[in-house]
Amino acid sequence: MVSMSGLERALHHLARLSAYLSGLLILSAALVTILDVVMRSVINRPFFGANDIVLYLLTIGVVGFFPLMVDSAHHIKIEVLGSRLGKRGVRLVEGFANLVTLLVLAGFTWQFLLRGNRLASFGDASQILQLPVAPMWWIGAGFMALAVVIQAVMVVTGHSQRVPVGQTLDEYERRR
Amino acid sequence: MDPVTLVLLALLAIFILLFLHVPIGIAMTAVGVISFGVYTNFRAAFSLMASEPASILGTVDISVIPLFLLMGSFANAGGLADDIYRLASALVGRVRGGVAMATVLGCGLFGSIAGSSVATTATFGTLALPQMKERGYDPGFAAGTVAAGGTLGAMVPPSIILVVYGIIAEQFILKLFVAVIIPAALAVIGYLGAIWIMGIVRPKSMPDPQAVSSGELRAAARNCLPALILFAIVSGGIYGGVFTVTEAASLGAVTTFLIAVMRSRVTMAGFLAALREAAANTAMIYISIIGASIMTYFVGLTRVSNDLAAVLVSLDIPPLMVIALLVVLYLVLGAIFDEMAAMLITLPFVLPVVTGLGYDPVWWGVVMLVLINLGMMTPPIGMNVFLLNKLAPDVGLLNIYRGVTPFIIADLLRLTLLVLFPSISLYLVGVF
Numbered sequence: 211m212v213s214m215s216g217l218e219r220a221l222h223h224l225a226r227l228s229a230y231l232s233g234l235l236i237l238s239a240a241l242v243t244i245l246d247v248v249m250r251s252v253i254n255r256p257f258f259g260a261n262d263i264v265l266y267l268l269t270i271g272v273v274g275f276f277p278l279m280v281d282s283a284h285h286i287k288i289e290v291l292g293s294r295l296g297k298r299g300v301r302l303v304e305g306f307a308n309l310v311t312l313l314v315l316a317g318f319t320w321q322f323l324l325r326g327n328r329l330a331s332f333g334d335a336s337q338i339l340q341l342p343v344a345p346m347w348w349i350g351a352g353f354m355a356l357a358v359v360i361q362a363v364m365v366v367t368g369h370s371q372r373v374p375v376g377q378t379l380d381e382y383e384r385r386r
Numbered sequence: 387m388d389p390v391t392l393v394l395l396a397l398l399a400i401f402i403l404l405f406l407h408v409p410i411g412i413a414m415t416a417v418g419v420i421s422f423g424v425y426t427n428f429r430a431a432f433s434l435m436a437s438e439p440a441s442i443l444g445t446v447d448i449s450v451i452p453l454f455l456l457m458g459s460f461a462n463a464g465g466l467a468d469d470i471y472r473l474a475s476a477l478v479g480r481v482r483g484g485v486a487m488a489t490v491l492g493c494g495l496f497g498s499i500a501g502s503s504v505a506t507t508a509t510f511g512t513l514a515l516p517q518m519k520e521r522g523y524d525p526g527f528a529a530g531t532v533a534a535g536g537t538l539g540a541m542v543p544p545s546i547i548l549v550v551y552g553i554i555a556e557q558f559i560l561k562l563f564v565a566v567i568i569p570a571a572l573a574v575i576g577y578l579g580a581i582w583i584m585g586i587v588r589p590k591s592m593p594d595p596q597a598v599s600s601g602e603l604r605a606a607a608r609n610c611l612p613a614l615i616l617f618a619i620v621s622g623g624i625y626g627g628v629f630t631v632t633e634a635a636s637l638g639a640v641t642t643f644l645i646a647v648m649r650s651r652v653t654m655a656g657f658l659a660a661l662r663e664a665a666a667n668t669a670m671i672y673i674s675i676i677g678a679s680i681m682t683y684f685v686g687l688t689r690v691s692n693d694l695a696a697v698l699v700s701l702d703i704p705p706l707m708v709i710a711l712l713v714v715l716y717l718v719l720g721a722i723f724d725e726m727a728a729m730l731i732t733l734p735f736v737l738p739v740v741t742g743l744g745y746d747p748v749w750w751g752v753v754m755l756v757l758i759n760l761g762m763m764t765p766p767i768g769m770n771v772f773l774l775n776k777l778a779p780d781v782g783l784l785n786i787y788r789g790v791t792p793f794i795i796a797d798l799l800r801l802t803l804l805v806l807f808p809s810i811s812l813y814l815v816g817v818f
Contacts, residue, residue: 229661232665233661240456240637268452271452272443275669278669282662284666285411285670286674286726286727303407304407307408317435318415318435318436320435321432325436
């Protein structure tokens with residue numbers, strides 16, 4: 211097994227950091243929802259703009275999980291051919307799969323950016339709080355760009371063995 | 387190119403990409419965008435890569451996925467599964483096969499918090515399997531019990547698979563959760579029955595029952611109180627009409643986190659690991675839904691599935707025969723693919739046919755869920771069985787498959803009932 215370069219380590223930590231921050235955003239969205247329920251039932255008044263805030267937090271939060279998914283290669287995959295291909299065959303197939311994944315992720319990033327630009331040009335805003343929605347897509351594009359860079363490094367280096375989500379980098383290297 | 391050829395080529399391309407190890411969400415996105423581009427134009431096709439994620443991320447219902455996944459991860463880290471298992475053991479431990487029955491009941495109750503089959507199997511594989519083996523259960527039967535019980539994680543609401551189905555099939559999540567109540571109860575009864583029959587047919591596969599003192603039962607009930615409160619908040623809140631599914635999921639995620647912190651069961655490392663697990667699973671499910679939704683959009687535009695349904699109706703083939711053929715198709719597909727993948731790939735094509743024949747999409751969602759769960763246990767790719775083989779390699783894959791056979795038979799009986807009598811699933815939907 212090949213050891214990770216400094217760039218790969220940095221990207222790995224960035225992917226995890228973005229997942230932690232996104233997790234906090236999602237928990238915050240849950241708190242806003244609870245607060246809205248409590249306010250409606252106790253003081254008979256809703257949390258003003260709760261839906262707008264929840265949508266913002268959830269959209270950014272969920273997209274912020276994508277770099278971790280890519281970094282740990284945590285996908286629904288069917289590996290029917292598996293070891294029958296031999297080492298070289300597996301490398302080739304994995305290389306192809308990684309390249310297709312890279313192209314699709316790059317496509318998402320490009321389109322997220324375009325959507326953000328389009329919404330900004332129209333001046334689109336959320337329904338209640340009138341929050342501009344374009345930044346939500348620009349931030350999403352930023353997270354996707356991080357996923358693209360991680361995937362690109364994977365394509366170039368051919369390192370398909372990833373640190374599983376349940377392990378830290380230290381644990382992974384100790385077990386190797 | 388005519389739409390039928392294009393749709394068939396698209397389906398073939400997805401299968402080829404999947405065989406070449408391309409992740410399902412990525413494969414469906416790539417094929418969906420290219421097919422749509424060929425059918426209309428590529429400018430519109432590429433724009434689907436933003437418009438579909440936008441409509442999915444903007445759907446309130448789907449936000450329950452990260453919240454339920456967080457709830458399950460925190461519940462695991464907070465040791466709630468352990469408490470549930472102890473209570474179930476204290477309750478039914480005194481009957482023959484009691485510990486196996488406790489595993490099934492524990493999985494069912496934990497499923498109402500975890501929402502996922504794999505999470506429930508992994509949790510009870512480490513929790514219940516060693517105890518069952520230690521008490522003298524046949525290792526294959528013990529592992530088979532956990533593999534079957536694990537499927538209750540996906541069967542008992544809140545079920546992540548049902549949420550995914552609801553998003554793609556555009557059905558109300560609450561309706562699906564209500565429709566699955568009786569089938570989930572039948573699953574539990576079927577598994578308990580399978581254990582009881584095994585106790586009669588192969589008495590050596592399990593030890594003699596052990597008495598449980600009332601003191602042990604009281605202590606177990608006391609420790610399990612947080613899990614029961616959580617169950618009451620989430621399931622009671624949803625079915626009692628107190629909360630929407632999203633509100634219950636929010637409350638569940640935050641409450642589980644607080645329970646774990648207050649009981650000092652979760653360290654910072656454990657919290658971060660739980661967060662990572664939920665995060666990676668969320669992204670994996672979202673990308674799969676986005677891919678499936680792009681494919682659905684393309685197939686819907688061609689109207690090929692609707693035309694196929696019209697042809698089937700005009701052929702005068704009994705609808706039940708078409709459904710039976712689809713069920714067999716899924717059982718065969720399940721032998722090659724992961725069932726969640728099979729559902730995502732085929733739903734854009736199959737659902738219009740099912741609804742075109744006059745069946746309720748909510749009922750089909752329940753049937754799909756049972757089929758997916760069956761696939762979790764059946765060879766050659768039974769995910770739960772594989773997982774248990776990883777957790778307890780000494781048992782042996784073949785022995786686990788042998789041990790899970792009584793539960794597969796129970797599930798096949800349940801599937802037959804649900805297909806023949808859709809009202810089993812739909813009765814409560816009409817009542818709520």
